[in-house]
Amino acid sequence: MLETRFAITTPRRRSLILIAALAAASIAHAAPLAYVTSEKAGVGVIDLDQMTLTRTFPVGADGPRGLSLNADGTRLLVANKNTGDLAVIDTASGEVVRRVKIGKNPEFVRVHNGYAYVTYEPGEEGGPPAGGKPADKAGEKPAEKPADKSAGTPGEKPSGKPAADDDDDANKPPAQIAIIDMKTWRMVRSVTSGHETEGIEFSRDGKTILVTNEGDDTVSVYHARTGAPIKTVKLAAGGRPRGIRLSPDGKDYVVTLESLSKLVVIDARTLKVVKTVDTKLGPYGVAFGPEGKRLFVAASRDKTLQVFDGHSYEHVADVPVGQRCWHFSFTPDGAKLLLACGRSDSVYVLDAQSYQPIKQIGELPLAWGIVTYPHGDGSIESK
Template sequence: MHRTTKSARAALFAVTAFAAATAYASAAPIAYVTSETNGVGVIDLSSMALEKTISLGTSGPRGLSLTSDGKRLLVAGKTGELIAIDTSTGEVVKRVTIGKNPEFVRVHGGYAYVTYEPGESGAPPEAKQGAKPEQKTDQQAEKPGEKQAGKGHDDDDDANSPPAEIAIVDLKTMKVLRSVKSGHETEGVEFSPDGREMLVTNEGDDTVSVYRTGTGQPLRTLKLDAGSRPRGIRASPDGKQYVVTLENTSKFVVLDAASLKPVKTVDTKLGPYGVAFDPSGKHLLVAAARDKTLQVFDAKTYEHVADVPVGQRCWHFSFTPDGSKLMLACGRSNAVYVLDASNYQTISQIGNLPLAWGIVTSPPSPGSIESAK
């Protein structure tokens, strides 16, 4: 079997990155935010204003990702589809049947990896139409003890339901090549620094599963503490470690990238989910959703640096392409919070985004769902 050397892989990644940068060069910077009841919000990053909303009907969009050339936005619709949107027109150009309740989408190496959960109902929670940021309806209120009951979602499945699966979609043909079994309630998706492995967190099984990219071949599974519910996962900038957030035990665990053995566990505020490193690689950011807090840690030592108050149910976030701002999708606040990336202080809120869920930018930048290409 032919083996690609590290230098050859590095050269390939450099060429890919250059091609992506060239494709994005002429486009104005924007952010895409999925709103579970409204569609996809398009934010002009120059004015930090909601420019328009792309309606997707009753699709209930959640996860999203851009193709490497920026020409297509891929959105997971809770109705069972991967929806491809032409970014130049905002029109839906393709719908690919995936399976029940698709949630996460990650693009890598010419494929889209889409997690879906046959055991879930797939119906998004209700949002009060026209609700202002920070307003909260009765349906949106989190019940006391919900975390202890193991409910990290509005519509989680249970241990007796079918496990989640990962559909691998060829981006040239927009057809599902194969689906692979995962654990229960598959959440975060990350790729190894060399691009050869995909890691996913399974909160219902308290595991991290590892697969071969492209083929989906299962390689190994790491069992974490029972009841910890792993959610977000991100590789460190030097590629030597992975950070996994544990929602129910309010911690994150640092794994050695080669062995997947835990090397450090760090306490967080309640309900950590989204996790990412900042563009400089100096800080690790964790969205502690249940405490309405964005936490900042030193990226080398993992020592706590700061806590930043944010909105309600802020699961996912992304930096702007120039790295000057941080944007958090806050679902229960029906808004995106905009922070100054130099001091993490809130600058503004962008409303009219009911049940905001995921956020990515064009050109790409580091975030809890997507990494900069």
């Protein structure tokens, strides 16, 4: 005998199904967005279909810099210099729904596997002290032993003066990396790094985290979950490493040396420098294109976006852009490039194939960083 089954749908259930379907449709048809931190205005939101600034999230007085999105784009995490915290913003409403106390000078943010990683420079006051036991709540003592703090000779500041003339990096307390559980929004530990920690990248398997230490001329390598130190990679003295990005095939890390105007290629397996390439002045942000065929470097002091072959690292092209363009991102479809140019107070939009200028989006004073949703490849985040 055949069994007949009936699906009974109540009016309430039909309403819930309809609401869910409408919500899914709304998400599917929502315009892709870019989020840009402006140190003076807050976080600008750019509609990538129209290429217009549509709104600004009001965290301007906080001095927002580094930013990163959670996996589904519902939460934007922003490091705020003036308030020493991480603001968690609901991207639908634009409201700050939580603040996590970090410490002095939080700067770079990355989200990975349910955790947020935030670099900061605690100095002698503010922020959790180095060493100690695991944190029970945000702001308490961290768990991990200090990493190897051996360093090369401090280099030059971007002004060209020796570092010792204005701030002796070696005499400063080292920077820290806060690790925040995004389920509880608590700092579970803070890891001692080198001096003036800048960029953050992860290994292809996600098990290790690499950070550039501008003041030490090093790259520090840690276990991503525990923060346990693995290795310190020494780079050229005086280079001041800033940006770091893993190649799409997982074979190389590329690190920009701002004061020496070079990039170095580090073998991901051996963690040894295998190649050094000249760049224009002041390279910072670095990223591979969506297919890995090209490498892009923001030479900020030369107002240039440089293009290199993504495998041989041979120079391909130079593209004029604005002033102090530190970070950039491709649009989610890979068709355009967006550069946050701080001293031009705007985002420059380029065609990603021809590199021709398309548009300049203003009203973003001291633009610092940029990410997109859906996630695009860039100098802060990657797909």
